[in-house]
Amino acid sequence: MKIKLIGMLVIINLLVTSCLNSDFGENNNSNNTSIKDNQDIYKEEDVIVKELYITVLPAETGHDEYGKTFSQLNESSIDDSVDDIKVKIIFQEGSNGIISSTDFGYGLTDYNGIMELRGQSSRLAEIKSYKIKLNKNSPWNEFLTINLNKHHFDTLRIRNKLSFDLIKSIPNITSLRTEFIHLYIKDLSEEDYTKEYLDFGLYTQIEHVDTDFLKNHNLDQNGSLYKVENFEFYKYEDYLKLKEDAEYNEKEFEKILEIKGSEDHEKLIDMLDDLNNKFIHINDVFDKYFDRENYLTWLATNILFDNIDTASRNYFLYSESDSDTWYFLPWDYDKGLGGYRSSRAIWQNGLSNYWGNVLTNRFFRNKDNLEDLNKKIEEIHEIISEEKMENLIDLYKPIAIEFLRNEAEDIGDKFNLDEINLEFEELQKNIELNKANYYENLEKPMPVFMGEPTMLGNNLHFQWTESYDFQGDAFTYSVEISDAPKFETILYSKNDIHEKELIIDMLPKGTYYWRVFVTDSNENKMDAFDLYIEAESNGYYFGTKKFYVN
Incomplete structure (x- = not known):
């Protein structure tokens, strides 16, 4: 009996070991390949500033959805409990102040799109950013959703485009298509038909991330896609539930992760269960659910760009429909590259900025993983060369200066070219500065959370x-x-x-x-x-x- 018992224990041990290796071992991730962007969709560096003309149509009196004016839209708050105000618009493209017969939307007299405010903190800016959804049968340059970003908090107005143009050359991650827009808006919402188009200045159109984005970038349209709203890889059991759960609430779910793809959340919840289980080695969890090259690239890029508003928001998580692997996709860099001008904590530099994140906290306690991040920092630093930065800045600088001068004149402000030139010089040096800050920050102990006395x-x-x-x-x-x-x-x-x-x-x-x-x-x-x-x-x-x- 004793011999049989020992034999059974050996067999059970082998079975358990086999299961653990199957679930979490090195071979489980052998079929994973890092994400590859579709480079064919990007044009050569294009410094053309396109003209867009938006006519806001009269508010529909008594209509719950489209009964507000353009002024009311711009004055609306960021209160999550209030539905976004929307207005009907005619969306057109022009050139040199003329909308000709070959231009998009020529001759339209009825609406072809819906416009609302976009962003979160940007809604508090004096000049707003807008999201436009065009009618399904009339896309503009393949886009049905148009993101027009003013980047009011970026004093140079070019940092978001500059960032994504740099990211295009970085492997293991996707970028976004961007273009400069000269925006004109005519407000007929209060039925004053004497109004003309007003010059709203320079905007940046940023490619919208949705299932069409996945298709255009050669990714899986049927995959899972979440926009990260307030997420640090905890389990969030009160919010993140399966759709089949009787207590599932989509609005509560989207306080954490906004659903942009598949509504099957099972593998997301499985990943969070394993990641928050400290009895499973972090490398086993990571190799099952994440792609090392993609994650390190995303994090190193944020650190080198000093895009600190990415610890718990402002990026996307994507997974193919037939895979457990999650990829990080970038979004919103207008406060990167020296654009974050507010006072900041000591921890808002380098890796400590992400230390409150479960994934980051567990993963980088392993010294080999930290060394991999250091190598990735150096690798991307080489790709984003000083020459590449200088060439792009030289392309965008004349555009920025022209529009900034016009904006200053419009509000009766003094245009200071010396200050702008100095900021462009600082922008040129920003990657080097952020790299140095990263290594300096690694020498410091990591931040803590304080409890309630x-x-x-x-x-x-x-x-x-x-x-x-x-x-x-x-x-x-x-x-x-x-x-x-x-x-x-x-x-x-x-x-x-x-x-x-x-x-x-x-x-x-x-x-x-x-x-x-x-x-x-x-x-x-x-x-x-x-x-x-x-x-x-x-x-x-x-x-x-x-x-x-x-």
């Missing part, structure tokens, strides 16, 4: 998550408490904390602010992920949390 009898208990250091350096935590978010006055501070918690005597009743820093043995310092935004001043205080003592 709790009362323990006559004490206050503070907690935070554990940091991580790529070099294996020892690190300690520091805590500061103040009665104001600027920390002009420090009410309490303590350094050299080795634990992930601190207990102090109870503070008097009142409102307080606290922050945590991590410092390694080489004096490299990092702040926490947390952010406090002061409503009155709209002030951003990084690494800070507010709390109350009652």
